[in-house]
Amino acid sequence: MTKELDTIVIGGGLHGLSAALYLARAGRKVAILERSWVGRHSSGGTAAGVRTLNRDPAEIPISLEAMDMWHRIETIVGDDCGFHAHGQFEVAEFEHHFPELEERYAMTRAMGFENEELIGRDELRRLVPALAPHCVGAIIARQDGAADPHRTLQAFRRATEAAGVTIYEGAGVIAIEQVGIDWRVRTEQGNFVAPTIVNAAGAWADKIAAMVGDNVEVGHKASMMIVTERIAPLLKPVVGVVGRPLSFKQTHQGTLLIGGGLKGKADLEAQRTFVDFTQLARGARAATDLFPAVDKVRIVRTWAGMESSPKDELPVLCLSPNASGVVHSFGYSGHGFQLVPVCGAIVADLIMQGSTSRQISSFKIDRLYKN
């Protein structure tokens, strides 16, 4: 069996779905090849933070555009994805942490970005009464928020399929060969042929890149997450803190979702992740220090979602310099969820026009080439 297509998307995570969605809506015949099932790794294990706050300056322009898209996400995928804009906060616990926030604020303003704002102790107390009283202030983005990861995944999947994309689950890629002007992708479910390929293979994207001749050094990380039992309403925004691994929020179900870049262990070959409780204890400590009321709240589940993470923690989002018609979209390093809608549009630009008007010059793959 050989399927002939306009574009083959490798990877059925949110970025693969989003890329396929924009391509299909532009009239392309697209298939997604997914080794296990849609959302198996980081897209199914994400905390679903929708955050412009504290991003690397290189990401801010596309992140701001993505934020506009999130505020009208229902018009894009037909569902609000459980998105609520209750803001994201980066809290300074102590006076000596505040200058760091002031510097950040000054830098973003100097660059012309107005999404972040500085607040003092009183405003912080007013917005997050549950926060421990020792905290002195915060930098916040009021338009930021969080979504429901599973609803988002389902919404993108449904929208993508409705746009005419076929999703092949259990279709792991074995090899990629050049055949004339086309690429032939051999999978566990037969061969697929197309002139263009999108590499959205997450933690395994470097292996796909190598198949088309882009040999890159990409790290991986398995970000851990804690979810607790349901409790009475405690807070609305997503709260992080200077100098500690914490991202703290309450979902609309009432559970607490606690993450913040705590790293578990990953076995790429076995496609498994392992939670490291000694590490996780640091997150629990940060949570109970900042929100003393949650001390007795029971942890129900923990997990780690695996994805690729280049040394500079910036994504790879570009045309391949080596392989014509191949676009890379990976390396989101634990903060790619918010970028999903805009990156889909960017990938579609790159595939169909060979360029994009968006600012993506910092995301080239050649910065990661092995010597």
Added chain:
Amino acid sequence: MSAATTARRYGLDVLVVDEQSSPGGQIWRNIEHLSGTPRMAILGKAYEKGLDVVNAFRASGAVFEHGTQVWQIEAGARAFMTRNGAASSVEAGHLLLATGAQERPAPFPGWTLPGVMTIGAAQIVLKSSDQIPSEPVWIAGSGPLSLLYAAQLLKAGGQIAGFLDTTPAGRVVEALSKFTGAAMNAPADLFKGLGWLLSLKRHVRFIAHVTEIEAFGTDRLEQIRYVTAKGRTATVAARLLLVHEGVVPTIHPTLALGCKHVWNIDQDSFAPGLDAWGETSEAGVFVAGDNAGIGGATAACLRGELAGLGVARKAGRISAAEAQTAAKPIRARLKRALAARPFLDRLYRPRQKVFVPDDHTIACRCEEVSVASVRAEIASGRPGPNQIKAFTRAGMGPCQGRQCGYTIARILAAAEGRAVPDVGLQRVRPPLKPVTLGELAALIDADQTP
């Protein structure tokens, strides 16, 4: 206890941690405190037997940490636990999981109403605080524990309003082929069970071959409706309904550790795949007791002895040849102890409705997800158990899928024409038991203390 006693015999340092306040497990719960009291007589001879095992364990020199909940185990082996609100972690060369069995989740409409509880839970109350229900109870179920508890309840002065036997018609005939093996090797067990049954039928309103049960009530149980195989339907008033449909191995910890599991057709459940010494596919992780497959107390102790030998052998405390010699008589006794099992498994194999309940039944009681809403997700594709969990939240509650895991797998299997082992269970995510944020946070200090 048996594994620890055996391992101590070969000089190994042994730590036994248990959630209970004294040794004895489920079967011999609270036995040290009941010894010499009138309750011993109510609980029967098989219960009394546990004293020897507990005494040998107490004398073995193994350290027993009671009231301790293990909430996470990492391969290698490191176990995290909480005692009196304080978390700590322990490392060991070998790990033995003797986590026993859990009652088979048997959802039916109304099973989450207050006033409906399991026989296992009722028996815990009888053993640990000498309490029986003050008013007549209805019992619905199948399997030896239903009969045993009914006998114990009557002996303790309790009253049974009626016994709804859910063992399907024809099971006796199906089981007959396995009767000879059982009768030759374990006649006492069979007579014991038969005795309970006959006594029950004499003293209690006994309704055979019940195929359907439904519990009704606004805030708590008020009525039970049941249907028999002959199509007879009746609705009766009830304040307390005790249910039981057999037990299945507690495999949450072995699943979490990534041990390979095999499907046991006779027992309609998964159990970890084990070698002759009880070692799982994960090196250094051993299993003994009913979590290796339901076999009862005698078999559990023998499996424990074998695992104790297996650990001693692996740790180099005993040569392979010595271990074989020591194991030989234990294996012969284990074979006899398990001889009645095929007969019992066939006799008490649950009816289909236990596995695949009707649409309006709650499948996941933590998150209140109905069978219908699980089926609705199946209609829109071919999802596996993990996607069902993500889409419906079934399995996301505090019990972490212990109650709904099999039900979800069965519903999927039935709808997709697949076998249960092919569908599989939801992925187990740590911790094994809920631990509080404060307890986990305290681990930082615990680790820094030398």
